Amino acid sequence: MRPLAAQGKIAATIITGFLGAGKTTLLRHLLEQVDGRRIAVIVNEFGSLGIDGDTLRACGIAGCRDEDIVELANGCLCCTVADDFLPTIERLLDRPEPPEHIVIETSGLALPKPLLKAFNWPxxxxxxxxxxxxxxxxxxxxxxxxxxxxPEAVAAQRAADPSLDHDNPLAEVFEDQLLSADLVVLNKTDLLDEKQLAAVEAMIAGETRGQARILQADHGRLDPRILLGLGAAAEDDLDTRPSHHDGADDHEHDDFESFVLDLPEYDSVDECVSRLTHAAREHDILRMKGFAAIKGKNRRLGVQAVGARVRHEFDPVHGGSGRLVIIGQQRLNRAAIAAALGAP
Structure with missing residues (x-):
């Protein structure tokens, strides 16, 4: 393949992955190592509160300017390509000094293929x-x-009633994201042993295209030379990237919902983490992310939860009240979750 410069094109990288996979962490490490290269970032989130964009703006990375981080909240790019994505891309390309590379972090519930199709826009x-x-x-x-x-439960259900629909919305989104990949990053490998890692890698290999490379990572730490410069020209080989929604007119997220809670000031980090863990376990929450205020601390606490696994660290930003995005499948008990978190 010819170098991008010879084609006269700017390169874009799409970072996708399910809720809480570690996309923003990987992106932050990438930005820390680009050595002055002009990178523009588009961050898309499911929900109206832009936590990921706020996290990147507060990263303190030299050369990472606020104007180079564009946030598209309250809408998934795979559903709002014409309204949000295309105008945003055109504004970046029309800058007097356009970026050298554009990185797009999709919502954790996004299907990559509709976004890929948008790159064929005239x-x-x-x-x-x-x-x-x-x-x-x-x-x-x-x-x-x-x-x-x-698998055993599904087989039993199908035997009892073959007309039942067993579609799993989580599995469907996850599979679509894998089938579009040129590179799969198995993240958080520090939490697994060798046997578990081997099983995961074998499972992922069976779900991806033959061309896709699989790498392991701890906290999203990978050399940017691996992440940028794949040269895939993915918009030109859409047919090799199948989707559950090929042929569909649109893609809805009716299986999922999100809402935002204002959090109280907690007495300690332990109290905050305990409440998050309890709420996730009791109400089958998929994802929580946001910031909490801790009594006696002048910096806000960044919190991230995938299921009942909670990670936290104090953010460079001083002060600020606590706010949390909560994402799950439909029919979340919002009142009970608010009570569990001590929210007003």
């Missing part, structure tokens, strides 16, 4: 190419069986 195809699709996988979540139905 106004951007001559100017932009998809260097690669990187799918980040939460390896411990795969071990826990989060993305797969119980």
């Amino acid at each position: 106004t951007i195809r001559p100017r932009l190419t998809v260097d690669g699709v990187i799918t980040v996988v939460d390896a411990p979540a795969v071990v826990d069986g989060r993305f797969a139905d119980d």
Whole structure:
């Protein structure tokens, strides 16, 4: 393949992956190592509160300017391509000094293929190419069986009533993200042993295209030379990237919902983590992310939860009240979750 410069195109990288896989962490490490290269970032989130964009703006990375981080909240790019994505890309390309590379972090519930199709839009195809699709996988979540139905239970149900619909919305989104990938990053490998890692890698290998490379990572730490420069031109080989939604007119997220809670000031970090863990276990929450205020601390506490696994660290930003995005499948008991978190 010819170098991108010879084609006269700017390269774009799509980072996708299910809720809580570690996309923003991987992106932050990438930005820390680009050595002055002009990188623009588009962050898309499911829900109206832009936690990931806020996290990147507060990263303190030299050369990471606020104006180079564009946030598209309250809408999934795979559903709002014409309204949100295309105008945003055109504005970046029309800058007097356009970026050298554009990185797009999709919502954890996004299907990559509709976004890939947008790169064939007449106004951007001559100017932009998809260097690669990187799918980040939460390896411990795969071990826990989060993305797969119980095969024996499904077989029994089908035997009893073959007309039943056994579609699993989590598995469907996860599989679409894998099938679009040029590179799969098995993240959070520090939480698994060698036997578990081997099982996860074998499972992922069976779900991806033959061309996709699989790498292991701890906290999203990978050399940017691996992540940027894949040269895939993914917009040109859409047929090799099948989707559950090929031929569909649109893609809805009716199986999922999100809402935002204002959090109280907690007496300690332990109290905050304990409440998050309890709420996740009792109400089958998929994902929580946001910031909490801790009594006696002048910095806000960044919190991230995948299921009942909670990670936290104090953010460089001083002060601020606590707010949390909560994402789960439909019919979340919002009042009970608020009570469990001590929210007003």
